[in-house]
Amino acid sequence: xxxxxxxxxxxxxxxxxxxxxxxxxxxxxxxxxxxxxxxxxxxxxxxxxxxxxxxxxxxxxxxxxxxxxxxxxxxxxxxxxxxxxxxxxxxxxxxxxxxxxxxxxxxxxxxxxxxxxxxxxxxxxxxxxxxxxxxxxxxxxxxxxxxxxxxxxxxxxxxxxxxxxxxxxxxxxxxxxxxxxxxxxxxxxxxxxxxxxxxxxxxxxxxxxxxxxxxxxxxxxxxxx
Amino acid sequence: xxxxxxxxxxxxxxxxxxxxxxxxxxxxxxxxxxxxxxxxxxxxxxxxxxxxxxxxxxxxxxxxxxxxxxxxxxxxxxxxxxxxxxxxxxxxxxxxxxxxxxxxxxxxxxxxxxxxxxxxxxxxxxxxxxxxxxxxxxxxxxxxxxxxxxxxxxxxxxxxxxxxxxxxxxxx
Numbered sequence: 001x002x003x004x005x006x007x008x009x010x011x012x013x014x015x016x017x018x019x020x021x022x023x024x025x026x027x028x029x030x031x032x033x034x035x036x037x038x039x040x041x042x043x044x045x046x047x048x049x050x051x052x053x054x055x056x057x058x059x060x061x062x063x064x065x066x067x068x069x070x071x072x073x074x075x076x077x078x079x080x081x082x083x084x085x086x087x088x089x090x091x092x093x094x095x096x097x098x099x100x101x102x103x104x105x106x107x108x109x110x111x112x113x114x115x116x117x118x119x120x121x122x123x124x125x126x127x128x129x130x131x132x133x134x135x136x137x138x139x140x141x142x143x144x145x146x147x148x149x150x151x152x153x154x155x156x157x158x159x160x161x162x163x164x165x166x167x168x169x170x171x172x173x174x175x176x177x178x179x180x181x182x183x184x185x186x187x188x189x190x191x192x193x194x195x196x197x198x199x200x201x202x203x204x205x206x207x208x209x210x211x212x213x214x215x216x217x218x219x220x221x222x223x224x225x
Numbered sequence: 226x227x228x229x230x231x232x233x234x235x236x237x238x239x240x241x242x243x244x245x246x247x248x249x250x251x252x253x254x255x256x257x258x259x260x261x262x263x264x265x266x267x268x269x270x271x272x273x274x275x276x277x278x279x280x281x282x283x284x285x286x287x288x289x290x291x292x293x294x295x296x297x298x299x300x301x302x303x304x305x306x307x308x309x310x311x312x313x314x315x316x317x318x319x320x321x322x323x324x325x326x327x328x329x330x331x332x333x334x335x336x337x338x339x340x341x342x343x344x345x346x347x348x349x350x351x352x353x354x355x356x357x358x359x360x361x362x363x364x365x366x367x368x369x370x371x372x373x374x375x376x377x378x379x380x381x382x383x384x385x386x387x388x389x390x391x392x393x394x395x396x397x
Contacts, residue, residue, distance in 0.1 A: 011397040100397045124394030129336060131394050151393045152367075159395060176396055184397065208337040208391060215337040219388070222372055 001030045002093040006080055006108065008036040008056040010047035010181035011123050012098030015188055016060060017049055019096075022189070024068035028196070031072040034061050035088060037079035038162065047178045079163045080104055085111045089118070094195065096188060097122035097147075100173070102157035103164075109135070109147040109154065116140045121191045122147050123184040127177055129210040132187040133221070134194075134201050142223035144205035150221055183209050187216070228269055233262040241265065329383045335360040336391035344387075350377030353389060362389045 003023075005016050016034060023030040036056040040048065050059050061075035080088060080099075085107055089095055097108055097120060105122060112118045112135065120135040133151075136143040148155035160169070187207050194201050205221035233241065241261045245253045253264040330341035333352060338360045344352050349368040356362060366389040368375050381387060 007397055009397050098397045100395065102393070102395055105393075122393075123397060125396050126394050129394070130396075131336070131391070133393065147393075150390055153392045153395075174396065181397070184394070210337040213338060215339075217334060217337045217339050219334075220372065 001028050002033075002090070003030055003096070004033045004035065004089055004093050005096045005098065006035045006088075006104070007098035007100065008034060008048075008060055009038070009044070009098065009100055010176055010178065011125070011184045011188070012036065012096070013048045013050060013056070013060060014182055015096060015098060015123075015185040016064065018185065018189060019192065020064050020068045020071055020073075024070045031074065032064070033074045033076060033088065034064075035076040035078065035080060037077055047176060047181055079161065080107055081161065081163060082107055089115075091115050092117050094119045094192065095121070096192075098185075098188075100124075101159045101161060102154045103159060103161040105147055105154050106157050107161075112137065113142075113146055119195050120147065121188050121195075123188045125176070125180045125184045127175065128180055128212045129208070130180060130184050131206060131208045132184060132191060134191045134205045136195070136201060136205075142225055144202055145221040145223040146225070149223060149225070150206070177211075179211055183211060228266065230262055230266065233265060234258070331381050331383075331385050331387060333360065333387045333389075335362045335366060335389040344381055345383055347381055348377060349375055349379045349381065349387065352381065352387065353377065360389070363392065366390055366392075 001023075003019070005012055005019075008016065016032070020032060023032070034057045038056050040050040040053055040056045040059055042053065044050070050056065051063055052059055055075075055077045057075035057077045061073045064071070064073050076088065078084060089108065089111060095108065095112065095118065097105055099105060105124075108120065108122075112120050115137060116139060118135075118137045121132065122135070123132040124130055133147050134144060135146050187209060190207070191201070191204070194204065202222065203220045204218040206219040207216055208219070209216040236244075238258050238261070241258065244265055245261060248265070248268055250264050250268045253261050256264070328343040329345045331344050332339060332341050333344065333356060334340075335356075340360075342352070342356065344355075347355075349370075353362055353366070353368065357364070368377065368379070369388045369390060370379065370381070370385045
């Protein structure tokens with residue numbers, strides 16, 4: 001099983017820890033690619049799980065190799081873009097999108113729609129609510145809607161890729177809540193479990209949550225294409 | 226003999242209760258002395274009590290319908306110049322038995338928030354405005370019925386499921 005985790009921030013760092021633990025103690029022969037071009041700094045400590053400062057992908061990769069020896073890990077210290085996306089995401093992968101911008105989601109979504117067999121699990125959040133989406137494509141046909149089909153904000157992103165941001169912009173990020181990141185990561189794990197166990201995912205292709213009203217709601221997302 | 230508060234107050238509680246029972250004043254057999262006296266005075270149209278604004282003269286031998294007809298004939302109806310009413314909606318459980326459902330409800334959701342509302346016959350735009358705070362609906366959120374985009378002028382009908390698509394979370 002080829003697993004690609006893109007983005008190792010508040011959601012990605014929590015997700016890869018727990019997903020790797022699951023993989024290590026299951027009978028799955030898994031290889032996990034960790035992708036992030038950012039650095040872990042001490043100010044990220046309130047939401048992110050790293051044991052030392054440095055390149056997020058490298059630091060996390062070293063941690064996980066020692067903790068979960070049955071799983072194969074690779075690190076890529078780069079942000080995804082149109083130039084490197086085809087080499088980072090290949091056929092028959094399960095892709096976890098944990099990035100913090102819609103530009104990157106759009107790049108990944110567009111690329112995955114050109115593949116024949118791919119599963120994409122994408123999560124995102126605001127301060128106390130968020131969602132996760134599951135895009136599955138089999139034999140060149142969409143089983144569920146792509147990430148952007150129901151979400152024009154992903155199809156026409158108004159934010160910036162981290163590659164296009166200045167150091168000052170990168171260092172200034174909107175406040176986020178650990179619990180919200182944790183919920184996104186958890187729902188993404190639910191989706192992975194459904195895919196792994198070959199459950200019918202079409203009726204749960206998008207899951208919303210709101211931690212202030214303590215609610216989750218799953219939605220069907222049929223593809224119109 | 227004219228009964229006053231003072232004359233009645235001089236009587237014992239037992240005597241007052243006898244009067245109450247004799248005059249068939251219901252519900253005052255166990256009340257306090259003060260309340261019992263007032264009830265006796267009211268029933269007997271005593272001088273210390275205020276008279277009702279509209280006196281009701283009963284005529285023995287007439288049925289209730291006949292009394293109403295007589296009253297209506299005596300007082301011609303006043304034309305209605307204005308009407309005031311209050312509308313309230315009651316949510317019903319979708320899982321309730323058919324006989325227990327009082328209204329047709331439509332499931333409306335936005336993000337993780339969802340509920341059934343009696344909005345059959347309303348337009349999507351009106352529902353969006355009406356529920357924007359309840360469901361935290363964004364002004365630009367697109368309405369979809371059964372997964373298909375609809376205009377704000379679309380009129381909801383029984384069986385529709387309305388979703389206002391909440392934008393995907395951008396952070397992570």
